[in-house]
Amino acid sequence: MRLTATAIILSSRAHGEHGAVVRALTGDDGVQAGYVRGGRSRVLRPVLQPANIIIGEWRARTDSQLPALTAELVRSRAPLHSEPLPAAALEWLTALTAAALPEAHPYPRLYQALSGVLDAIDAAPAARGWAAPLARYELLLLSELGFGLDLGRCVATGAQADIGYVSPRSGGAVSRAAAAGYEDRLLPLPAFLAAGGAAEWPDIFAGLAITGRFLARSILLDRQAETLAARERLIDRLHRAVA
Structure with missing residues (x-):
């Protein structure tokens, strides 16, 4: 499974010591969940705030596996x-x-x-x-x-x-x-x-x-x-x- 799409961050919750499970809404593929390595870091936490717009890339080897997600910030609504x-x-x-x-x-x-x-x-x-x-x-x-x-x-x-x-x-x-x-x-x-x-x-x-x-x-x-x-x-x- 591989998907690249612009998406709206809906939620981000801690997973493990450093990661985060993120759910985001895409235009053509609906809500997609993914694991962000280092998602709790000071660098990535602001990127993964709900309502931000990202370009996300989801990758998984099988359909049953939670995809790995990398996120590039397009628009921040942090203020x-x-x-x-x-x-x-x-x-x-x-x-x-x-x-x-x-x-x-x-x-x-x-x-x-x-x-x-x-x-x-x-x-x-x-x-x-x-x-x-x-x-x-x-x-x-x-x-x-x-x-x-x-x-x-x-x-x-x-x-x-x-x-x-x-x-x-x-x-x-x-x-x-x-x-x-x-x-x-x-x-x-x-x-x-x-x-x-x-x-x-x-x-x-x-x-x-x-x-x-x-x-x-x-x-x-x-x-x-x-x-x-x-x-x-x-x-x-x-x-x-x-x-």
Whole structure:
């Protein structure tokens, strides 16, 4: 096995005295894991930070062997790790992607979307420019893994107009007319989540409430409590940033 590709670092964990096992997302070959010799050294630790872009070369003699990985840094996002809000966003996005995606399955749309959100965080650390795209990345990840939400038509009436809510049970959209009298049992659906575009903070938090609920229920579940804790830290910092 030999693979050379541009990749986004998702995680790096110590292995042995000096090495590290790294998981990275490639555009055409999905998540790839590899062992980096000396990955815990002062030279390589900054290269292997989550959200960095590398050119990786994976080599293994057999398919059952963990490949050896060499990594050449293309783009460092190290400065963002020293700023609490951007750092929380990078931690969550990379942890979510690492936890959710199986290895070696191509997800080119997720690769492009994750690259775009990370670029937005790099360009605007204050969050206004990337919080809505982050919510839409979560929505896309749900869809790519088979848990997409049907936001195009009302599950009760079939209507495609005046959609205003999401059922917390089915993930289906509900029109305002069909929701009358049951609004407190439903999740408000902000327009940007289904259609894109700009969003104000109340809508962004409403969108994150929807995607967070279904990520926890369908993908992360109880076994990923540590990953969900990273999201809780991000949401808390977002609330404090806009308070």
